[in-house]
Amino acid sequence: MYIDRRLIFLIIALMLFSSFMSLFSQEGALLSFVISIPGILIAITFHEFAHAFAADRLGDDTPRRQGRLNLNPFKHLDPFGTIMLVFAGFGWGKPVEINPRNFNRDISLSKAEAIVAAAGPIMNFIIAIVFEIISCCIMKFAPSFYFTNAGIIVNSILSSIVITNLGLGIFNLIPLPPLDGSKVLGGFLPYNARNWMDSHSQIFEIIFIALWIVGILSLIISPIITWAYNGLEYICASAFGLIMR
Numbered sequence: 001m002y003i004d005r006r007l008i009f010l011i012i013a014l015m016l017f018s019s020f021m022s023l024f025s026q027e028g029a030l031l032s033f034v035i036s037i038p039g040i041l042i043a044i045t046f047h048e049f050a051h052a053f054a055a056d057r058l059g060d061d062t063p064r065r066q067g068r069l070n071l072n073p074f075k076h077l078d079p080f081g082t083i084m085l086v087f088a089g090f091g092w093g094k095p096v097e098i099n100p101r102n103f104n105r106d107i108s109l110s111k112a113e114a115i116v117a118a119a120g121p122i123m124n125f126i127i128a129i130v131f132e133i134i135s136c137c138i139m140k141f142a143p144s145f146y147f148t149n150a151g152i153i154v155n156s157i158l159s160s161i162v163i164t165n166l167g168l169g170i171f172n173l174i175p176l177p178p179l180d181g182s183k184v185l186g187g188f189l190p191y192n193a194r195n196w197m198d199s200h201s202q203i204f205e206i207i208f209i210a211l212w213i214v215g216i217l218s219l220i221i222s223p224i225i226t227w228a229y230n231g232l233e234y235i236c237a238s239a240f241g242l243i244m245r
Contacts, residue, residue, distance in 0.1 A: 039164035044093035048076035050123035051096040054116045060102035114187025117180040124169030136240040176208040177201040
């Protein structure tokens with residue numbers, strides 16, 4: 001069975017347009033949108049850079065030759081994936097191209113691909129932790145600034161960076177093509193199971209898009225992102241003695 005992806009993307013585009021109109025009809029929506037921009041740029045840029053860096057370290061110079069081994073956001077942004085990240089809360093960057101034949105021979109191909117795939121989400125989680133620590137440092141050592149108007153804006157930006165990175169990392173670990181989680185899972189599957197997944201990748205992509213369109217993915221992912229954010233916030237606040245016992 002073949003389904004024209006253009007039709008699927010048209011449906012998603014119409015849904016995003018509806019979300020766009022709804023979002024900007026709300027009070028304060030423009031400010032929220034502006035505050036979210038740093039988090040989106042950082043999350044996508046570091047995510048894709050991590051893929052490129054991991055592939056380069058494993059012997060594949062394809063990302064380096066294509067100019068992906070840097071932190072220039074414009075090298076890594078995918079227009080559609082970025083729009084989804086803004087309005088849907090999860091999305092993707094421009095995929096990093098790799099040539100598996102260039103990987104070092106001392107590691108299996110499936111393991112190398114799994115490492116490259118996992119590098120992006122892992123980087124997002126590291127970024128989330130770093131910026132949550134920065135937020136706690138401000139609250140701990142500059143509390144007078146933290147509660148000023150400027151401090152509230154800074155804290156909102158930091159929180160947005162943390163949530164966006166957690167969201168991008170968690171979303172990409174879904175074990176369905178074309179997301180990173182499918183490659184990570186492939187690194188642990190037997191040879192026959194991995195080949196079966198690869199041969200049915202288009203069907204899995206259609207399943208993924210269908211789950212997103214009907215809202216099932218959002219119902220599953222959103223609570224996980226909220227739980228992860230609340231947990232990280234609690235751990236860091238406890239570490240800095242910001243929670244009254």
